[in-house]
Amino acid sequence: MLKSIFKTLAPFLQSGLQLGVAFSLIGSVEAREVSIREMIASATVAKTPAEQRQIILSLKSNPSPEVVKWFDRWKSGEIFLHEDSSGVITPVVLTGAAAGDDSFATVRVSDGSPLLAVDSSAVRINPKEVEFAETDSGLRRAMREVADLAALADPDLSKRIRAIQDSAIGQKSEKLPELQLLLTTEKHPKAVRALEESIAIIQLRSPLAGERVAACERLGKLNSLAAQDTIRTILKEAEAAKDLPTAHAAKTALSAIEGHISRINAAGTVFRGISLGSVLLVVAIGLAITFGLMGIINMAHGELIALGAYTTYVIQNIFAAGLNLSPFGISISIPGMNLPAGSMGMYFVVALPASFLAAALVGLLLERAVIQFLYRRPLESLLATWGISLVLQQLLRLVFGANNVQVSSPSWLSGNWTVNDVVFGWNRVFVIGFAALIIVVTWLVLNKTSLGLLIRAVMQNRNMAACMGVRTERVNMMTFAFGCGLAGLAGAFLSQIGNVGPSLGQNYIVDAFMTVVVGGVGNILGTVISALGIGMADQSLQQYLGNPVIGKILVLGTIILFLQWRPAGIFVTRSRSLD
Amino acid sequence: MPSQPFTGRVQLPVLILAAVFLVVVMPALNAFGIIENFTLNLWGKYLCYSIMAISIDLLWGYTGLLCLGQALFFTLGGYMMGMHLMLMIGKLGQYKSELPDFMVFLGHTEIPAFWQPFYSFPFALAMVFLVPGLLSYVFGYLAFRSRIKGVYFSILTQALTYGMALLFFKNDLLMGGNNGFTDFRTLLGADLRTASTQRILYICTAVLMVAVVAGCKWLTNSRFGLIQRAIRDSENRVLFSGYATANFKLFIFVTSAMIAAFAGALYVPQVGIINPSEMTTEKSLEAVVWVALGGRGTLVGPVVGAISVNALKSWATRAYPDLWVLILGGTFVLIVMFMPKGIVGLPSQIQEIIAKIRRRSLQADPVQPAISSETADP
Numbered sequence: 001m002l003k004s005i006f007k008t009l010a011p012f013l014q015s016g017l018q019l020g021v022a023f024s025l026i027g028s029v030e031a032r033e034v035s036i037r038e039m040i041a042s043a044t045v046a047k048t049p050a051e052q053r054q055i056i057l058s059l060k061s062n063p064s065p066e067v068v069k070w071f072d073r074w075k076s077g078e079i080f081l082h083e084d085s086s087g088v089i090t091p092v093v094l095t096g097a098a099a100g101d102d103s104f105a106t107v108r109v110s111d112g113s114p115l116l117a118v119d120s121s122a123v124r125i126n127p128k129e130v131e132f133a134e135t136d137s138g139l140r141r142a143m144r145e146v147a148d149l150a151a152l153a154d155p156d157l158s159k160r161i162r163a164i165q166d167s168a169i170g171q172k173s174e175k176l177p178e179l180q181l182l183l184t185t186e187k188h189p190k191a192v193r194a195l196e197e198s199i200a201i202i203q204l205r206s207p208l209a210g211e212r213v214a215a216c217e218r219l220g221k222l223n224s225l226a227a228q229d230t231i232r233t234i235l236k237e238a239e240a241a242k243d244l245p246t247a248h249a250a251k252t253a254l255s256a257i258e259g260h261i262s263r264i265n266a267a268g269t270v271f272r273g274i275s276l277g278s279v280l281l282v283v284a285i286g287l288a289i290t291f292g293l294m295g296i297i298n299m300a301h302g303e304l305i306a307l308g309a310y311t312t313y314v315i316q317n318i319f320a321a322g323l324n325l326s327p328f329g330i331s332i333s334i335p336g337m338n339l340p341a342g343s344m345g346m347y348f349v350v351a352l353p354a355s356f357l358a359a360a361l362v363g364l365l366l367e368r369a370v371i372q373f374l375y376r377r378p379l380e381s382l383l384a385t386w387g388i389s390l391v392l393q394q395l396l397r398l399v400f401g402a403n404n405v406q407v408s409s410p411s412w413l414s415g416n417w418t419v420n421d422v423v424f425g426w427n428r429v430f431v432i433g434f435a436a437l438i439i440v441v442t443w444l445v446l447n448k449t450s451l452g453l454l455i456r457a458v459m460q461n462r463n464m465a466a467c468m469g470v471r472t473e474r475v476n477m478m479t480f481a482f483g484c485g486l487a488g489l490a491g492a493f494l495s496q497i498g499n500v501g502p503s504l505g506q507n508y509i510v511d512a513f514m515t516v517v518v519g520g521v522g523n524i525l526g527t528v529i530s531a532l533g534i535g536m537a538d539q540s541l542q543q544y545l546g547n548p549v550i551g552k553i554l555v556l557g558t559i560i561l562f563l564q565w566r567p568a569g570i571f572v573t574r575s576r577s578l579d
Numbered sequence: 580m581p582s583q584p585f586t587g588r589v590q591l592p593v594l595i596l597a598a599v600f601l602v603v604v605m606p607a608l609n610a611f612g613i614i615e616n617f618t619l620n621l622w623g624k625y626l627c628y629s630i631m632a633i634s635i636d637l638l639w640g641y642t643g644l645l646c647l648g649q650a651l652f653f654t655l656g657g658y659m660m661g662m663h664l665m666l667m668i669g670k671l672g673q674y675k676s677e678l679p680d681f682m683v684f685l686g687h688t689e690i691p692a693f694w695q696p697f698y699s700f701p702f703a704l705a706m707v708f709l710v711p712g713l714l715s716y717v718f719g720y721l722a723f724r725s726r727i728k729g730v731y732f733s734i735l736t737q738a739l740t741y742g743m744a745l746l747f748f749k750n751d752l753l754m755g756g757n758n759g760f761t762d763f764r765t766l767l768g769a770d771l772r773t774a775s776t777q778r779i780l781y782i783c784t785a786v787l788m789v790a791v792v793a794g795c796k797w798l799t800n801s802r803f804g805l806i807q808r809a810i811r812d813s814e815n816r817v818l819f820s821g822y823a824t825a826n827f828k829l830f831i832f833v834t835s836a837m838i839a840a841f842a843g844a845l846y847v848p849q850v851g852i853i854n855p856s857e858m859t860t861e862k863s864l865e866a867v868v869w870v871a872l873g874g875r876g877t878l879v880g881p882v883v884g885a886i887s888v889n890a891l892k893s894w895a896t897r898a899y900p901d902l903w904v905l906i907l908g909g910t911f912v913l914i915v916m917f918m919p920k921g922i923v924g925l926p927s928q929i930q931e932i933i934a935k936i937r938r939r940s941l942q943a944d945p946v947q948p949a950i951s952s953e954t955a956d957p
Contacts, residue, residue, distance in 0.1 A: 297730050299864075373916055378730050379645045383871060384915040386864050390908030398901060510741045510860070513734045549745050556742040560721055560735060567725040 036062070040070045041110035044079055044091040044133040056142040063150035070109075071143045079109055079133040082125060090115060091133060092125070102126050152182055161194045165226060168198035171205040197224045204234050212238075213249040220253030223260035225421060231257070260421070267422045269543045270536065275428035277535025278435030279497070281528060282490045283508045284515035285442055288527040289483030291516050293459045294476065296371055297382035301512065302505020303392035304484050307362060308355035308491020309500040310400055313407050315354050319347040327399040348496070355492035356485040362392075363484025367477050375476070397502040404501040427497055434493050438486065439528060445482070446524065455479050514559050520569025529570055534559070594792075594879065601626070602785040606778050616774045621893065623781040623849045625886045626788050630842035632869045632881030633791055634835035639867065640875030641799055642831050643811030644728070647863045648736035649839050651743050652711040654858035656840025657847040658747075659710055661760035662694060663703035664771075664848060668764045680762070681755045691753055700767060707844040708837050715836035716829070723825035723832075728814065737860045747855035759854025766848050777849065784845045791838055792878050799878070807831060868911050874921025883922055 036059070043055040059067050073079055073093065082090050092115050094104035103124040106115045115123045135143070151163030164182075167175050176199065183195045196218065203215035204227075212234070219227040235250035237243075283305065290298045298304075314334065317323035322336030339346075366388060374381035409427070417424045446452040457465040458475045466472045487505075494504060515534055519526030534555060541551035566572070605622065608614040631653045638644045665679040674683040678690055696702045718739055722732060750756035769776045798804055809817045810824050818824050847853045856862075866885075873884020888907075895903040914921065920928055 291730075295730075297733070370912060370916060379639075379643075379733065380915050380919070382645070382730060382733060383864075383867060384912050387868075387908040387911030387915065390904050390911070394901075394904040394908065510738055514738055517731060517734055549749055553742045553746055556738050559738070560718070563727060563731075563735070564721055564725045567727055 036064070036066050036070065037112065038110050040067075040074070040079075041091045041108070044074065044081065044109065045089050049136055049138060052139055053142045056139065056146060059146050060149050063146055063153055065150060065154065068147045068150045071147060074133055075135055075140065075143070077132040077134075080106070080125060080127065080130045081133055082106065082115060082123060082130060084117070084123075092123075094125070094127060099124065102128065149178060152178065157188055157191065161191055164191060164194040164198050168201040168226070171202045171230070173202060173205065176202055193222065197222055197226060200224070201227050201230055204230055209243065209245060212243075212246045216246065216249035216253040220249075220256035223257055223421070225257065225261065228254070228257050228261075264421050265543065269539050271422070271424060271428065273536030273539035274532060275431045275535070276539055277532035278432045279494070280508075280511055280515050280535055281435045281531035282431075282438055282493050283487075284512040284519075284527055284531055285438055285524070286483045286486030286490060287512050287516050288519065288524060289442075289486065290480055291513075292519075292521045292523065292527070293455065294375075294479055294483070295378055295521075296375070296480065297378060297385065298483070299382055299386040299509070300366065300389035300392055301484075301487050302507075302509035303389045303396070304359045304362060304487035305491040305494065305505035305508065306396055306500075306502060307392065308359045308488030309407070309495040309504055310396060310405070310491070311355040311358040311488065312348070312351040312492045312495045313400070313405050313500055315351040316347045316407060319350075325399055327395075348492075351492050352489065355488040357488070359488025359491065360481040360485030363487075364477060364481040366484070367480040371480060372473065372476065393502050393506075400502070402502065404499040407495040407500050409496040431493075431497060438489060439524070442486065443524060451475075451478060451482075455482075514556070518559055518562060518569055520566075520571035523569075523571040526569055526571035598785075598789045598792075602782060602789060605785070606782050609774075609778055609781075616777065619781050620777055620849060623777070623784050624846065625889050626781075626784045627842045627846035627849070628866070628869065628889055629882040629885040630784075630788050630791055630845075631839045631866055632873065632885040633788075633795060633878060634838040634842070635866055636870045636875050636878070636881040637795055637799075637831060637835045637838070639870060640877070640880075641804065641811060642807050642828060643814075644828060644832065645730075645733045645867065646736045646832070646835070647733050647860050647867070648740040649835070649866055650860075650862035651740040651858045652715060652836040652839040653843035653846070653866075654747075654853065654855070654862075655711040655714065655743075656707045656843030657853040657857070658754060658760070658843075659697075659703055659706040659840075660844035660847045661763075661853045662697040662706075662754075663700060664763040664766060665755075665760050666690075666694065666698050667766065668762065671764050672762065679755070679760070681750075681758060682753065685750055685753075687753075694753070704844070707840050711836045711840035712833050715833045719829045719832040723828045726825075737863075740858060740860045740863060744855050744858045744860075747858060755854070757855060759852060759857075760847075761852040761854075763848060763851055771848055771851070780845065780849050784842075784849070787841065787845065788882070792882070795878050803827070865907075868907070868914075870921075871911070872914050872921055874923030874925075876920075877923050880921050880923040887922070 039055055039059055043052050046052040046055055078093055079091050080094065082092050084090070091109040092106040093109060095107050096105045098104055103126045106123050106125055107113060108115050117123050148163065148167065151159060152167065154160040154163060164179070167179060179195055179199050179202070183192065183199065186192050186195055200215040200218045200222070201224070203211050204219075206212050206215065216231065216234070219231060231250050231253050235247055235254065238247035238250060286304070287298065287301050290296045290301070314323060318334060318336055319339050320336050321338060323334040325332045325334070366385075370384050370388065371381060374384060415426045417426065417429070444452075446455060454465070454470055454475045455478070457468075457470055458472050458479075462472055465475075491504070494500075494508075498504075511534070515531045516527060518534065519528070519530035537558065538551055538555050541554050542548050545551050545554075563569075601622075605614060605619060609616065609619045631649060634652075635646065635649050638646050638649075668679065670677060672680045672683075674680055676683050678687060682690070697706070718736075722735060727735060746752060747754055747759075748757045754760075763771050765771060766776070769779070771777070799807065806817060806822060806827055810827060814824055843853075865888075869884035869888045870881045871884070872888055873882065874880030892903065892907070895906055899906070918925065918928065
């Protein structure tokens with residue numbers, strides 16, 4: 001059945017192609033518009049299906065999105081065939097709203113003018129009473145061919161490239177002339193590459209051995225990922241048929257492509273490793289301040305991260321429709337500003353300082369209420385802050401509910417950027433940029449501000465600093481609040497790349513501690529290096545073992561072994577004191 | 580010594596009385612139907628927790644090592660016992676297969692080789708000690724050799740626990756994944772679901788607890804215990820006096836891991852379930868809370884702490900499910916800040932405060948104030 005249809009179509013396909021080659025592809029837009037409409041109109045009223053197909057296929061000469069639009073209208077039964085009293089059939093489309101008797105005004109398909117009756121009055125038709133132009137499978141097939149061609153010439157680059165790539169599927173040699181013709185006119189390098197790739201893939205099935213070998217070579221040179229499976233099939237067939245030159249060329253091409261894939265994977269792993277390292281870095285930098293510089297084991301660090309994330313959530317809702325919370329049975333309703341969707345993206349700019357301040361404020365309270373009494377008892381500060389972390393976590397759960405809340409990330413974060421087949425997700429690029437920013441800010445605060453100077457002085461020698469008139473208590477307070485604020489920033493940041501829930505920080509806290517311990521206490525650079533190192537190790541082990549959990553466990557084991565070698569971390573703060 | 584009123588000889592009769600009550604009186608009352616089976620079972624659980632708390636205290640209170648992985652050793656011991664119990668279910672499981680249900684569910688057709696020896700109870704019992712013992716030995720060796728101490732030790736044990744919990748959550752490990760082991764039937768031929776078996780298990784736990792308290796009492800009063808406390812107070816001095824502190828610490832670390840593991844092995848048949856959520860760092864920290872609340876550096880303290888916190892928990896989780904965590908966390912902060920010696924140390928702390936107030940009122944009278952003793956206090 002299908003075969004017979006194909007046979008009847010074959011000559012039209014040929015003629016269509018010739019037309020396509022014969023006619024110029026470029027014409028004035030207006031002229032094309034009219035001619036398309038006219039051809040569609042004539043096709044709908046053509047007497048035989050064969051004639052209809054011929055007209056449709058002749059549209060291959062100027063395939064445009066307009067044509068495809070008309071095809072779609074036709075296929076969905078929007079073109080009606082109005083027959084007037086003298087038996088003349090006019091294809092029309094409906095326009096305007098329905099009148100009381102369910103009738104619509106009409107315009108001609110051919111030129112878009114209103115259809116007038118003999119008495120110059122506008123013709124209105126009821127869609128239920130008038131026949132619409134039908135399509136059969138042969139016609140739809142012809143339409144699809146034209147549509148494919150239109151897609152190949154689509155003005156939108158990504159759509160065009162996808163169409164070009166799709167055209168190679170099935171390796172039909174009929175498509176070759178179209179593609180080769182396009183290759184002469186195509187300007188964009190990406191589209192040109194896609195065209196060359198598709199042409200070569202189709203040529204793999206060429207009856208000429210020389211062309212097959214050349215195609216293999218070209219695909220190998222292009223590092224074509226799409227062609228990998230096809231070349232493998234060709235290789236098998238060539239080996240079976242003792243076609244040595246093709247087999248050899250296919251093998252060379254395959255090894256080139258495989259080499260390319262392993263390079264892509266390596267680059268992807270490095271990139272993912274850096275981005276994971278950046279996440280660790282952002283989470284750990286606050287700890288590097290509180291633990292590394294002050295020696296306070298802040299087990300509530302994770303909850304301060306969660307607090308930052310929830311602050312982002314609240315700010316987002318204030319920018320939108322507001323928020324209703326009911327902690328302890330008290331209902332609190334935060335009014336929203338109902339900003340339009342366009343300025344919603346701005347909420348994050350407000351959320352960043354807000355989450356920093358919220359976490360820093362809680363940190364300040366913690367320091368004043370609890371931690372200032374425990375500076376000389378680090379193990380006990382660990383336990384007390386764990387108690388605080390339980391309380392904070394439960395408070396978050398009571399206020400915001402136990403389930404994850406929805407924080408929408410700006411739409412631009414979901415895109416990606418592909419360079420030489422390596423995909424760089426925008427969210428990961430954002431992660432890296434954000435981490436770099438935070439490090440720079442932290443470095444500036446510690447090294448270029450007077451607060452930073454005081455912080456370093458107190459951390460190096462508390463008693464001496466006190467003797468020189470530094471108010472060490474105040475510096476402690478500010479340092480702790482700064483470290484906690486950084487945790488809040490980390491929360492705002494994590495809300496953009498993952499779920500926000502009361503136990504958000506718990507997932508990161510162990511890794512964050514490891515990062516600081518490996519980096520060496522009291523050293524920001526050490527934290528950076530260890531975060532990136534742990535991130536890379538994690539990702540490459542994951543890639544290599546194909547198992548995230550085993551990879552993670554191995555990383556933890558490696559850290560323990562690493563500390564055998566350097567018990568005080570990468571960078572050791574040298575000191576003559578014992579303990 | 581006035582600062583440690585509960586460790587003196589005067590208290591011995593009280594301790595013996597409490598031991599007799601726990602070991603003999605409670606089960607007897609249960610046998611006569613005065614104490615409900617549920618209550619006795621609950622107390623069995625508390626006593627298992629108490630043993631774990633003692634093991635933490637041995638490390639933290641006496642040696643100054645805060646281990647955040649004690650729940651890991653406890654759970655590992657429980658898992659070893661659980662493996663034996665799972666095999667003892669035999670064909671009584673859901674799928675009527677020789678294999679434990681979760682293996683059938685995962686599509687296994689025969690019992691993996693490392694499960695085979697667990698048919699034997701003595702082997703399982705040996706593993707209860709050996710597996711956590713070996714793990715703690717390797718970890719402790721590495722940690723103490725490179726002189727990791729203080730908070731670093733805590734953080735590393737936390738990481739170890741975290742990593743192991745991740746591992747046990749995986750189905751591929753063939754240890755039941757996140758559902759763990761449950762639905763146990765028999766232990767040494769006795770039906771675990773009868774009251775009499777549970778009573779025997781309770782007695783075993785109580786006896787073990789008394790034995791552990793007595794053993795630790797002996798250990799901490801020996802010369803070994805003296806060095807142990809010296810390490811806690813100033814490790815470098817001990818080291819410079821020629822003691823290999825790493826070996827002492829390693830011994831105490833492995834011992835306490837084994838004690839915790841044995842408690843875990845008794846816990847599993849009484850509670851009837853074991854899963855990886857028991858081995859998280861939160862559970863370890865919770866156990867540390869018991870010790871801190873009861874009073875570290877004493878042997879009665881952990882028991883008092885474990886029983887009181889868990890009794891409070893049993894009540895509060897039912898009465899105030901939402902606020903329970905707030906109560907626990909809040910209590911913990913307050914204890915760390917205001918009661919460093921815990922419940923057991925409360926009387927002596929009150930005595931000290933009273934003494935201080937008296938001293939102050941005495942100092943207020945003379946014209947020349949002697950403040951030097953006060954400013955020295957950090």
